[in-house]
Amino acid sequence: MTHPTTGLDNVVHQRVRLGILTVLRQVARADFGYLRDHLGLTDGNLSRNLAVLEESGYVTIEKTFEGKRPRTWVKITRAGARALGEEIDALRRLLSEMDGEQASARSS
Amino acid sequence: MTHPTTGLDNVVHQRVRLGILTVLRQVARADFGYLRDHLGLTDGNLSRNLAVLEESGYVTIEKTFEGKRPRTWVKITRAGARALGEEIDALRRLLSEMDGEQASARSS
Numbered sequence: 001m002t003h004p005t006t007g008l009d010n011v012v013h014q015r016v017r018l019g020i021l022t023v024l025r026q027v028a029r030a031d032f033g034y035l036r037d038h039l040g041l042t043d044g045n046l047s048r049n050l051a052v053l054e055e056s057g058y059v060t061i062e063k064t065f066e067g068k069r070p071r072t073w074v075k076i077t078r079a080g081a082r083a084l085g086e087e088i089d090a091l092r093r094l095l096s097e098m099d100g101e102q103a104s105a106r107s108s
Numbered sequence: 109m110t111h112p113t114t115g116l117d118n119v120v121h122q123r124v125r126l127g128i129l130t131v132l133r134q135v136a137r138a139d140f141g142y143l144r145d146h147l148g149l150t151d152g153n154l155s156r157n158l159a160v161l162e163e164s165g166y167v168t169i170e171k172t173f174e175g176k177r178p179r180t181w182v183k184i185t186r187a188g189a190r191a192l193g194e195e196i197d198a199l200r201r202l203l204s205e206m207d208g209e210q211a212s213a214r215s216s
Binding site: 002003004005006008010013014015016018019022023025026038039040088091092094095098101 | 111116118121122123124126127130131134147196199203206
């Protein structure tokens with residue numbers, strides 16, 4: 001049995017990107033400012049990580065205007081949702097193995 | 109309430125280092141070869157990540173000889189165990205918030 005961390009995909013596991021994908025999983029789409037503020041990021045940090053996710057096919061980014069105001073909308077793709085699901089499964093496995101260890105440490 | 113990913117410490121969250129710390133949490137000490145093989149890493153990758161953990165005070169590294177054979181022993185420190193505990197708590201919070209969302213999505 002391989003260690004649960006060996007299956008983690010760094011594109012999804014990285015702290016900021018994990019945050020972006022978990023937020024996007026809840027909503028049809030989110031705008032740039034919402035993601036930035038909700039996750040406590042700078043514009044630059046959010047941009048860089050969105051670019052990594054877009055390049056992997058995990059999000060789509062659409063730039064629009066509302067009147068004269070530019071708006072950037074971000075959506076998770078089906079591949080992104082699948083990759084996030086695999087990450088979540090690996091994390092659950094990691095946590096449940098740790099729970100198992102503690103239980104056996106207590107009983108010994 | 110801040111998003112659970114905002115509290116993650118990249119020193120501990122990074123895939124390889126999370127693997128190293130979770131293995132070290134189970135044992136009094138582990139040798140270099142065991143960590144490398146158990147986590148499926150190269151010597152270089154393991155060395156680099158151990159250096160990051162040592163610099164943060166999360167592991168200690170001791171080089172010894174058994175006869176003429178060099179051996180490198182790695183131990184988690186109290187600070188490392190505490191940092192791993194905080195990571196685990198943040199991951200549990202992330203997973204339980206996701207479970208909550210799915211439950212409310214089903215009931216709506």
